[in-house]
Structures are given as C-alpha cells and as structure tokens.
Amino acid sequence: xxxxxxxxxxxxxxxxxxxxxxxxxxxxxxxxxxxxxxxxxxxxxxxxxxxxxxxxxxxxxxxxxxxxxxxxxxxxxxxxxxxxxxxxxxxxxxxxxxxxxxxxxxxxxxxxxxxxxxxxxxxxxxxxxxxxxxxxxxxxxxxxxxxxxxxxxxxxxxxxxxxxxxxxxxxxxxxxxxxxxxxxxxxxxxxxxxxxxxxxxxxxxxxxxxxxxxxxxxxxxxxxxxxxxxxxxxxxxxxxxxxxxxxxxxxxxxxxxxxxxxxxxxxxxxxxxxxxxxxxxxxxxxxxxxxxxxxxxxxxxxxxxxxxxxxxxxxxxxxxxxxxxxxxxxxxxxxxxxxxxxxxxxxxxxxxxxxxxxxxxxxxxxxxxxxxxxxxxxxxxxxxxxxxxxxxxxxxxxxxxxxxxxxxxxxxxxxxxxxxxxxxxxxxxxxxxxxxxxxxxxxxxxxxxxxxxxxxxxxxxxxxxxxxxxxxxxxxxxxxxxxxxxxxx
Amino acid sequence: xxxxxxxxxxxxxxxxxxxxxxxxxxxxxxxxxxxxxxxxxxxxxxxxxxxxxxxxxxxxxxxxxxxxxxxxxxxxxxxxxxxxxxxxxxxxxxxxxxxxxxxxxxxxxxxxxxxxxxxxxxxxxxxxxxxxxxxxxxxxxxxxxxxxxxxxxxxxxxxxxxxxxxxxxxxxxxxxxxxxxxxxxxxxxxxxxxxxxxxxxxxxxxxxxxxxxxxxxxxxxxxxxxxxxxxxxxxxxxxxxxxxxxxxxxxxxxxxxxxxxxxxxxxxxxxxxxxxxxxxxxxxxxxxxxxxxxxxxxxxxxxxxxxxxxxxxxxxxxxxxxxxxxxxxxxxxxxxxxxxxxxxxxxxxxxxxxxxxxxxxxxxxxxxxxxxxxxxxxxxxxxxxxxxxxxxxxxxxxxxxxxxxxxxxxxxxxxxxxxxxxxxxxxxxxxxxxxxxxxxxxxxxxxxxxxxxxxxxxxxxxxxxxxxxxxxxxxxxxxxxxxxxxxxx
Numbered sequence: 001x002x003x004x005x006x007x008x009x010x011x012x013x014x015x016x017x018x019x020x021x022x023x024x025x026x027x028x029x030x031x032x033x034x035x036x037x038x039x040x041x042x043x044x045x046x047x048x049x050x051x052x053x054x055x056x057x058x059x060x061x062x063x064x065x066x067x068x069x070x071x072x073x074x075x076x077x078x079x080x081x082x083x084x085x086x087x088x089x090x091x092x093x094x095x096x097x098x099x100x101x102x103x104x105x106x107x108x109x110x111x112x113x114x115x116x117x118x119x120x121x122x123x124x125x126x127x128x129x130x131x132x133x134x135x136x137x138x139x140x141x142x143x144x145x146x147x148x149x150x151x152x153x154x155x156x157x158x159x160x161x162x163x164x165x166x167x168x169x170x171x172x173x174x175x176x177x178x179x180x181x182x183x184x185x186x187x188x189x190x191x192x193x194x195x196x197x198x199x200x201x202x203x204x205x206x207x208x209x210x211x212x213x214x215x216x217x218x219x220x221x222x223x224x225x226x227x228x229x230x231x232x233x234x235x236x237x238x239x240x241x242x243x244x245x246x247x248x249x250x251x252x253x254x255x256x257x258x259x260x261x262x263x264x265x266x267x268x269x270x271x272x273x274x275x276x277x278x279x280x281x282x283x284x285x286x287x288x289x290x291x292x293x294x295x296x297x298x299x300x301x302x303x304x305x306x307x308x309x310x311x312x313x314x315x316x317x318x319x320x321x322x323x324x325x326x327x328x329x330x331x332x333x334x335x336x337x338x339x340x341x342x343x344x345x346x347x348x349x350x351x352x353x354x355x356x357x358x359x360x361x362x363x364x365x366x367x368x369x370x371x372x373x374x375x376x377x378x379x380x381x382x383x384x385x386x387x388x389x390x391x392x393x394x395x396x397x398x399x400x401x402x403x404x405x406x407x408x409x410x411x412x413x414x415x416x417x418x419x420x421x422x423x424x425x426x427x428x429x430x431x432x433x434x435x436x437x438x439x440x441x442x443x444x445x446x447x448x449x450x451x452x453x454x455x456x457x458x459x460x461x462x463x464x465x466x467x468x469x470x471x472x473x474x475x476x477x478x479x480x481x482x483x484x485x486x487x488x489x
Numbered sequence: 490x491x492x493x494x495x496x497x498x499x500x501x502x503x504x505x506x507x508x509x510x511x512x513x514x515x516x517x518x519x520x521x522x523x524x525x526x527x528x529x530x531x532x533x534x535x536x537x538x539x540x541x542x543x544x545x546x547x548x549x550x551x552x553x554x555x556x557x558x559x560x561x562x563x564x565x566x567x568x569x570x571x572x573x574x575x576x577x578x579x580x581x582x583x584x585x586x587x588x589x590x591x592x593x594x595x596x597x598x599x600x601x602x603x604x605x606x607x608x609x610x611x612x613x614x615x616x617x618x619x620x621x622x623x624x625x626x627x628x629x630x631x632x633x634x635x636x637x638x639x640x641x642x643x644x645x646x647x648x649x650x651x652x653x654x655x656x657x658x659x660x661x662x663x664x665x666x667x668x669x670x671x672x673x674x675x676x677x678x679x680x681x682x683x684x685x686x687x688x689x690x691x692x693x694x695x696x697x698x699x700x701x702x703x704x705x706x707x708x709x710x711x712x713x714x715x716x717x718x719x720x721x722x723x724x725x726x727x728x729x730x731x732x733x734x735x736x737x738x739x740x741x742x743x744x745x746x747x748x749x750x751x752x753x754x755x756x757x758x759x760x761x762x763x764x765x766x767x768x769x770x771x772x773x774x775x776x777x778x779x780x781x782x783x784x785x786x787x788x789x790x791x792x793x794x795x796x797x798x799x800x801x802x803x804x805x806x807x808x809x810x811x812x813x814x815x816x817x818x819x820x821x822x823x824x825x826x827x828x829x830x831x832x833x834x835x836x837x838x839x840x841x842x843x844x845x846x847x848x849x850x851x852x853x854x855x856x857x858x859x860x861x862x863x864x865x866x867x868x869x870x871x872x873x874x875x876x877x878x879x880x881x882x883x884x885x886x887x888x889x890x891x892x893x894x895x896x897x898x899x900x901x902x903x904x905x906x907x908x909x910x911x912x913x914x915x916x917x918x919x920x921x922x923x924x925x926x927x928x929x930x931x932x933x934x935x936x937x938x939x940x941x942x943x944x945x946x947x948x949x950x951x952x953x954x955x956x957x958x959x960x961x962x963x964x965x966x967x968x969x970x971x972x973x974x975x976x977x978x
Contacts, residue, residue: 116742116847159687170685172694173662188934194843195875196659197912198648198698200919200927200957201939205661205694209687226744253605255715295784354683358605386684423686430689438689445677449946450690456945457938468689 014039015098016055020076024058024100027068031059031106042083042093042101046148048347048397048406049091049432054081054101061106063179063187063218069102070216071185073462080183081464082212084125084151089350090431092158092211096466104153107218110134119176119193121221124153131222140224143168146427147336153217158429159209163332166252166385167259167291168225170427172208179219180207183458193221206453211429212464214457228259228291232301233319233328236288237281239312241265241368241380244284245361247308248384252357254307256300260289260329261385267342268335268379268392275338276331281315287332289325339379339392346394349406353417354388354426363413363420364389370412374405388426415440430468438468503528504587505544509565513547513589516557520548520595531590535637536578537836537886537895538921543570543584548592552668552676552707558591559705560674562951569672570953571701573614573640578839579920581647581700585955593642596707599623608665608682610710613642620711629713632657635916636825642706647918648698652821655741655874656748656780657714659916661697668708669696672947682710695942700918701953703946717748717780721790722808722817725777726770728801730754730857730869733773734850736797737873741846743796745789749778749818750874756831757824757868757881764827765820770804775873776821778814828868828881835883838895842906843877843915852902852909853878859901863894877915904929919957927957 014021014034024032033039034056043053055078058069073080079099086093095101107123108130114120115138122131129149131142144155145162154160156178161170168174177191191197191204207215238244244263251258264272269282286308290300305316319325331338340348355363364380371378371391382389393409395402414424414437424430424437439447451469454461465471503510503523513521522528523545532542544567547558562569568588575582584590596612597619603609604627611620618638620631633644634651643649645667650659657663666680680686680693696704727733733752740747753761758771775797779789794805808814820827829837844852853869860867860880871878882898884891903913903926913919913926928936940958943950954960 114845114847116738117845118742119845159685159691161685165685169662172685172691173658182934182938186934186937188938189932190935192912192930193845193910194877194906194912194915195846196648196650196654196661196843196877196915198841198914198916198918199912199923199930200698200935201703201942202648202661202694202698203931203935203938205691206942209689209691214690226742228744249605253607253715255717293785293788295788296782299782299784352687354685356603356606356608356682357684358603388683388685417683421682423681423683423688425687426683426685427687429687434688441681441688442692443678445671445675446679446689446692448675449671449677449692452945453690453695453942456941 014055016078017076020072020078021056023072024056028058033057042086042103043095045086045088045091045093047089047091048349048395049094050397052094052096054095055098057101057103059103059106063181066102066181066216066218067185067187069100070181070183073100074184077460077462079462079465080216082153082157082216084154085127085148087148087150088154088158088429088431089348090429090433092429092431092467094432096432097471102216104218105151111219113138114193115140117193118224119221120224121219122152124218124220125151127151128155135224139227141227142222142224144171144174145333147333152220152222156208156217156220157210157212159427161383161427163260163262163329163383165383166261167257172205174223175204175208175220176223177221178204178207178217180215180217182215183463188215191221209429211431211467213454213467213469214463216463230294230297231289231291231325232297233287233289233325234301235280235317235328236286236308236313237315238284238286241284241364242361243311243313244286245364245384247286247311247313249357249360250307251304252385254303256303257292258288258300258304258385259291260287262287262332262381263384263389264335264381265379267377268339268381271338271342271379272331272335275341276334278331287328335381336392339394342377343394345396347397349393349395349410350428351391351393351410351413352388352425352428353413353422354386355417355420355422357387359420359422360384360387363416363422366416367391367413370409374409376402376405378409386426387422432466435468435470503544505567506565509561509567510545512561513545517547522546531572531575531582531592532584534575534577534580534582536580537838537884538580538583539886541583541585543590544587546590546592548595550595552670555591555670555705555707556674556676558589559670559672562589563673566949566951568951568954569705571642571646571705573643574616574637576637576639577643577647577918577920578837579918579922581918581920581953581956583921585921586960591705593707594640600708602627603682604629606682607713608710609713610708611641613707613709614640616640617644624713628716630716631711631713633660633663634822636822641709641711645697645706645709646699646701648916650872650916652749652751652818652872654872655750656746661694663712664693664697664709665712666710667693667696667706669704669706671704672952677704680710698918700920700956702943702956702958703952705952719781719783719786720814721779721786722814723777723790724769724806724817725775725797725802726804727773727775730773730853731850732800732802733775734853734873736775736800736802738846738849739796740793741874743792745792746781747777747789747793747874748780749776751776751821751870752873752878753824753870754868756866757828757870760827760831760868761820761824764830765823767820776817824870825881828883831866832883834885836886838882838884838899839917840880840882840899840902841877841914841917842902842911843875844906844909844911846876848909848911849873849876852905852911855905856880856902859898863898865891865894867898875915876911921955924957924959
C-alpha cells in the first residue's frame with residue numbers, strides 16, 4: 001500500500017548511540033526527549049505519508065544550541081531533521097533514517113522590525129501569523145500565506161507561497177538574508193539587508209527551497225510590504241471551471257495587478273460551507289482581492305468584473321469591510337481542512353502542479369476527465385494566477401484501492417504538468433513524495449548537479465536525509481554508522 | 490599603480506597548447522583567432538582594469554559549439570571565459586590566467602516569445618535592446634536596463650539591474666530558466682516556464698550572479714511585462730543631494746509603486762547636458778517614471794510631486810510623450826559615458842554600493858565629505874529607490890596620485906556601505922575588483938561555502954578563473970598545466 005515509500009520504522013525504539021543520548025540529556029534536560037509520543041508527533045506531517053520516527057527530539061531556543069546539536073550529530077554520524085510545526089505535506093519532517101528531530105518552534109523571537117526599510121529579522125520558529133501580529137501598528141504586513149500557520153523557517157525551506165504570490169512572489173522573492181547552521185556546525189550568514197546585491201553566489205536562494213538538506217536556517221530576514229491604502233475582495237461564480245480559468249488567464253494577460261485570484265471547484269465550496277458555516281454558492285468560484293489606492297482598486301475591480309461577466313461570471317459579491325474579507329480568506333485558508341472533514345478519518349494525498357498560464361485551462365480540463373474516472377472524492381482549488389492548482393485527493397490510507405486511485409491521479413497530473421513545461425510542485429516541495437519526478441522535470445544533469453552541491457555541503461548526508469534526493473547506499477560496508485543500526489538503545 | 494591587480498600579461502603572446510590550437514582552428518576556422526587585436530578586444534572591459542588577454546577567441550553560434558569548446562578546455566586544462574559585449578566594469582571578461590575567450594555575441598537568436606505567458610527564451614548573446622525590438626507589437630517589454638546594451642547572458646551572469654529594478658526587480662527576479670554548459674561540457678537545464686516551483690535546489694538563481702564561474706549560460710528564459718497603459722516621466726531639481734535623497738526615501742516608504750527613481754548630482758547633470766545636448770538644470774536632480782493605468786499614474790505623480798515640493802523640489806518638468814521620455818532616459822543611460830567625456834582620455838573607477846534605504850541619506854552625505862577631500866572629478870548617480878548609487882571616479886590610469894585617490898574613495902564607500910548592512914556591489918558584480926570585500930561582507934564561512942560550490946562544479950577552476958573567488962595556487966607542482974605556462978606558442 002505504501003509501496004512508493006521504502007522506509008518505515010520497524011519498531012518504535014530509539015536507536016540513538018548511548019553516549020550521544022547521555023550528552024544530549026545532560027545538556028538539554030527536558031528539552032531532549034526519546035519518548036514515543038514526542039517522537040511520533042515529530043515523525044509525521046499533515047500528509048498521507050506514514051509516520052517515520054526520529055530517535056529523539058531536541059527543542060532548541062537559539063542558533064548556538066542548533067550548532068551544539070549539529071556538531072554532536074556530525075561527530076556521531078546521526079541524521080538531523082529540522083522541525084517547525086509539522087505542517088508539511090510532502091514528508092519533510094519524517095525521519096526515514098532515524099536521527100534527531102531539531103524542533104525550532106521555541107525559536108520564536110522577532111529579532112528586529114525595520115519598518116523604515118520594510119524588512120524584519122525573525123527566528124526561524126516564528127509563524128507567519130505571529131509576524132503579522134507583531135507588525136500591527138507599523139503599517140506593514142508579510143504577505144506569504146500557505147494554508148497552515150507555518151513557521152517562516154519551514155516556509156523558507158520549502159519555498160512556500162500561497163494566495164498572495166501572484167502579486168508579492170514566493171519565499172524565494174521575500175527572504176533577504178539567513179543565518180544557517182551547516183552540517184558540521186559552522187554558522188553561515190547569507191544575503192543582507194540591501195535590496196539588491198551582486199556580491200557572490202546567491203546562497204540565500206540556494207538555501208530557500210533546500211528543505212533542510214543543505215543547512216538549517218535559524219534566522220531569516222524577510223521583506224515586508226505597506227498595507228495597501230485600499231483593499232477589496234470579491235467572490236464570483238462561474239458556469240464551469242473552464243469559464244473561471246478563462247477569467248483568470250485574461251486577468252493575468254491583461255496585466256491587472258490583482259493581489260489574489262483563487263479558484264475553487266464545487267466540491268471545495270461544499271466543504272467550505274459545511275466547515276466554515278458560510279453560504280457561498282456551490283459552483284466553480286473565483287475569490288479575488290485587489291490592493292492599491294482607492295482609485296486603483298476600483299479600476300482593477302471594474303476591469304475584472306467586466307471580463308468575468310463576459311465569461312458568464314455571476315453573483316459578483318463584494319467584501320470591502322475588513323471582517324468580511326477576513327472571513328472570506330479564512331474560509332479559503334481552511335479549504336484544505338474543510339475538505340478533510342468531507343470524509344471522516346481520511347488523509348489527503350495532495351498534488352501541487354504549476355503550469356504556464358497558457359496551458360492552465362487545458363491542464364485542468366484533462367485533469368477533470370481523470371477525476372471523473374475514479375471513485376474517491378477529489379476537490380480542486382489553487383493559486384491559479386500563478387498557474388498553480390491542487391487536487392485534494394481524499395483517501396483512507398488503509399484502503400489499497402483508494403490509495404491506488406490516488407497514486408494514479410497524482411502521477412497523471414504530474415506527468416501532464418511536466419509535459420506542459422510545468423512543475424511537479426509549485427509550493428509544497430519535493431520531500432519524500434516527489435523525488436521520483438525530479439529527474440523527469442529537470443533532467444539527469446540537474447539532479448547530478450544538485451547531488452554535487454549536497455555532497456559539497458553535507459558530504460555524509462546527515463541533514464534531512466532522503467528529502468529532495470534519494471540517499472546513496474545508506475550503509476557503507478565496514479563503516480560504523482550507529483544511528484542507522486537499530487539494534488541498540 | 491595597479492598594485493591591487495596582481496595579474497598582467499607579460500607579453501602579448503598566445504600560450505595555447507599547440508594541439509588544442511590546431512583542433513580549434515580546424516573546427517572553427519575563422520571563428521577561432523589568436524590574433525592580437527581580437528585578443529585585446531576580448532581581454533578588456535569598460536573599466537579601469539588593465540587588459541589581460543586570453544590566448545585565443547572562439548566565436549560560437551550554438552550551445553553545441555559551447556559544449557565542444559568546454560570539453561576541449563577541460564581536456565587540455567585551459568581556462569574558459571565567457572564574453573558578451575565586454576560592457577562589464579569589474580573585469581569579468583579579462584583573462585588573468587590566459588585561456589579561451591568564448592564569444593557568445595553570435596548566439597543572438599530569439600528562440601521563442603510566449604506572449605500569452607509573458608516570457609521569452611533567447612540565446613545568451615541577445616542584447617536587451619534587441620529583445621525589446623523583437624517584442625514590438627506584442628504589448629510586452631523586458632524592463633532590466635543596465636547602462637550599456639549588454640547581452641542577456643552577461644546581465645544574468647552579473648545579476649545586473651538598472652533603472653527599473655525598484656519596480657521590476659533585478660536579473661535574479663526575472664530569469665526563469667537557463668541552458669548552461671558546465672566545465673566538463675555537460676548541458677544543464679535549470680528552472681522552467683512555470684511561474685513558481687518548489688522542485689529542488691534553485692540552480693537558476695545559483696547561476697544568476699555566478700559570473701561565468703560555475704557554468705556558461707547559453708540560453709535564458711526571462712519574464713516579460715505588459716507595457717503599462719500609461720507612462721509618465723518627470724524631472725525635479727532639489728536644493729541639495731540630501732533633500733533629493735529624502736524625497737526618494739519618503740516615496741519608497743509610502744509604498745508608491747514608482748517604476749524608476751534616479752538621482753544625479755550636479756556634475757552628472759553638467760556631463761549629460763554637454764554629451765546629450767540637453768538643457769537640464771545643473772543641480773541635484775531626480776528622474777522619475779510612473780507606470781500604470783492613467784488614473785494610477787496621475788495619482789502616483791501627484792503624491793510624489795507634493796512630497797518633493799515640501800522638500801524644496803522645483804521645476805517639476807513632465808515628459809509624457811514617448812519621444813520626450815526616450816530622450817530623457819537615453820540621457821540618463823548615457824550618463825556614464827557622458828561623465829567619461831568630462832576628462833578626455835580618462836577611465837572610470839566605478840563604485841556600486843547599495844544600502845538599506847534608511848541609511849541612504851547618511852551614506853551619501855558621508856561620501857560627499859570624502860569626495861570634497863580629493864582632487865579628481867567624481868560624479869554621483871544611481872538607482873536610489875533600491876538604495877544603490879554609483880560614484881563615477883574619473884582617473885588617468887597612468888597617474889599614481891589619481892589612482893591612489895580613486896582607490897581611497899572606493900575603499901571608503903565600500904567599507905561604509907558594509908558597515909551600514911549594505912553591499913559592496915548592487916549590480917556590477919565582484920569580478921576582479923571587489924574580491925577583497927567578499928569576506929568582509931559575507932564572512933569567512935560564506936566564502937568557504939562559495940568555494941566549496943565552485944569546487945563541486947568546476948574542480949579544476951577552469952571557468953572564468955580569478956573572478957568572485959581568488960584562485961587557489963594556480964600551479965600545482967608536478968601537474969602539467971600548459972595554458973598557465975606562457976613559454977610555448
């Protein structure tokens with residue numbers, strides 16, 4: 001059933017080398033744990049991936065503590081896996097080779113807010129909502145908003161984005177600088193607070209999206225944006241997904257600087273209504289948000305409304321008061337969880353393709369044909385202004401037929417997106433689940449280059465092993481590799 | 490006099506290994522040259538760096554030809570230096586260890602324009618003006634505009650930007666994908682045409698700004714933007730540089746989405762008037778450009794004009810007709826060359842610092858105090874919306890006192906910018922001239938990591954040696970290294 005996932009903990013037994021366990025226990029006290037509940041909590045994420053437990057969890061509060069743990073892991077040859085809030089959907093926090101889960105959620109200090117420069121420096125465990133809370137009164141906000149209230153460290157590691165990316169970019173565009181702990185415990189500073197620089201290799205953007213496999217980001221400096229003078233949101237219902245997608249394509253091609261443009265299908269709307277107690281029409285729907293000056297926002301909205309009407313868009317409903325807007329976008333953010341409630345006890349097999357906008361209508365139409373062929377419920381929504389959409393494929397992980405159907409749908413949509421010059425993941429990351437597509441998407445040379453970079457920075461493959469790249473033969477004959485030997489405790 | 494530049498060709502003699510010379514000559518015919526004039530043309534740039542000649546020049550027309558040359562250079566251990574139009578100002582195209590200058594200017598095909606997706610794929614030798622010419626009629630434009638009509642390959646390699654960066658970003662934000670030839674001749678595909686992706690390490694952004702030291706980009710896919718419905722430009726004169734800088738800071742902090750905001754000092758204006766036959770007031774001046782809908786542009790312009798007036802800005806002159814605007818921005822782009830004309834026979838010792846906007850006024854004020862202490866003419870202008878400004882330090886390279894003064898000014902402004910959390914180079918690159926500041930800016934660990942990445946992709950250091958990073962001991966005892974041995978021909 002989990003045939004695609006070669007690793008599974010044979011038993012819930014910590015395999016940490018005893019001397020390391022003693023050192024960590026003495027040094028970190030209660031912040032160090034080998035207890036099963038802690039390990040189970042840190043060995044799973046929001047996805048369908050079965051849990052893979054670390055041997056221990058260390059909760060840290062500073063870069064210096066990350067350095068200490070990294071040095072010890074390096075000394076003992078033990079894998080080290082960064083953990084934020086565990087909201088990944090590609091198995092990023094799982095521990096297929098055991099090792100230590102480094103919990104950065106306690107690193108939640110806002111280090112500095114430079115309102116005049118529009119940037120903030122935060123510890124990696126700060127969440128996006130926490131940052132926006134701290135920005136109240138500054139007139140600034142941080143726009144990147146994946147569904148979950150993820151940590152900024154986790155968001156940087158997976159190159160996350162969300163509903164605002166069409167206007168404000170993704171984490172790759174919004175991380176200016178990092179403090180990163182390398183596999184051997186050295187502390188790397190990347191980037192800086194200048195808005196642009198041509199000074200050497202762009203290490204910041206190499207780390208953003210590296211999923212904890214090249215280094216562990218412990219501090220980040222991110223861009224902030226002035227809260228627009230005027231904001232208005234709207235919901236519009238369409239006769240078909242195809243018509244809604246056409247409205248998106250025309251909006252983007254006209255260059256309307258829309259801040260958010262989200263597509264949700266009928267099933268997603270039904271799930272939202274049930275979960276969020278809303279009364280939205282249960283039909284293909286676009287959620288819009290416009291940012292700018294009052295005149296600018298009005299102008300954008302008129303353009304889009306005219307264009308939507310021509311495509312059969314109806315019930316153009318406006319939300320201009322902040323509470324209405326918040327309610328609308330909270331409902332959108334909860335769509336993933338709302339869908340999960342459609343089928344009690346189910347898990348989500350998520351897909352995350354992104355294609356050039358000119359191929360979006362075709363990609364979604366062909367995908368709908370696939371969806372019609374399977375028995376499991378599948379909702380479709382996404383950040384279509386970027387060409388990115390998700391299928392929320394609801395499965396019972398213990399039902400082989402459902403898992404087979406989910407795997408089929410997922411493979412089909414990925415292959416279709418890659419054939420259309422798109423990507424297998426717009427914002428979730430490769431993790432464990434998309435490794436098999438990396439070479440298909442980027443080619444053999446690109447994967448070899450990625451491996452060469454990994455080898456250069458983490459020659460023993462201790463940082464978040466098995467993520468992005470398949471680990472090399474895990475056990476070298478004759479080499480002592482205590483953490484991989486699961487017979488001790 | 491060139492004490493800071495350790496390399497100089499002892500004699501204008503090609504030191505290419507004879508068998509390699511024969512192979513290249515047979516294969517490339519007249520596109521291969523060891524003639525002195527070709528080598529001199531390819532061994533110098535626009536800067537004060539003394540020429541350093543390659544041993545030969547190969548003009549290529551395709552990625553396949555780049556592969557052939559890279560394989561041969563790898564086989565013979567000969568340095569390989571990419572060349573576009575030679576408009577670098579940090580010695581990027583110079584050949585301190587000799588080797589082959591790979592001239593990509595013949596790779597000037599527009600491969601594809603995807604108007605509906607807002608991207609274009611071009612060969613690396615296409616220049617920015619050529620691309621914009623090809624876009625006529627599509628309603629799209631490519632905004633990145635360094636002063637020179639550089640090639641897109643060269644612009645990507647140096648992470649270039651220009652006057653539009655405050656609105657449209659730099660090359661790091663606008664290259665979606667590359668085809669890159671590695672040191673060993675393998676062809677690497679990076680990125681893709683999807684607007685966002687979380688699929689693996691961001692190799693595109695590692696290559697952008699790598700100055701030809703990690704691979705040679707032969708094709709690029711870049712983002713395009715809709716030509717704004719309305720554009721207006723304006724010129725405004727200020728009583729002091731400080732007042733002009735305050736206007737910039739307030740504009741940016743208010744979040745006005747200005748497309749261009751350029752500062753020029755009195756000397757730069759005098760140079761422009763003389764060179765471009767304009768009659769602009771010879772005083773500290775801001776050039777603005779606003780992009781958007783007619784209403785949006787009017788709104789932006791009103792906000793900025795009100796704010797400028799409060800700071801003593803006068804003579805707010807508008808250029809709304811395309812010819813007027815073009816003339817204005819052509820004059821701005823020619824500012825560098827205009828300054829060079831102020832002192833016949835001089836060369837420019839350029840500086841290129843960029844600081845957080847909150848430090849810009851202080852950084853410029855302290856720099857003006859330094860300027861007042863030297864005898865050489867120094868113009869100041871720059872892309873101040875990003876916190877980036879240049880000193881155009883005019884020197885006679887044969888006058889030791891002038892070179893000493895220039896080096897002093899340059900060192901002072903770089904140290905000041907780094908102390909203010911800025912960068913030694915906002916858009917020119919490190920090249921030969923800024924290597925000594927790389928560690929100061931990014932720290933020892935960052936430079937070690939950059940070296941590790943270089944070693945991973947180009948273990949013998951053949952790609953554009955001595956750029957960004959100092960070469961390791963160039964001659965390993967016992968190793969035959971024909972290209973570095975200048976006694977053969």
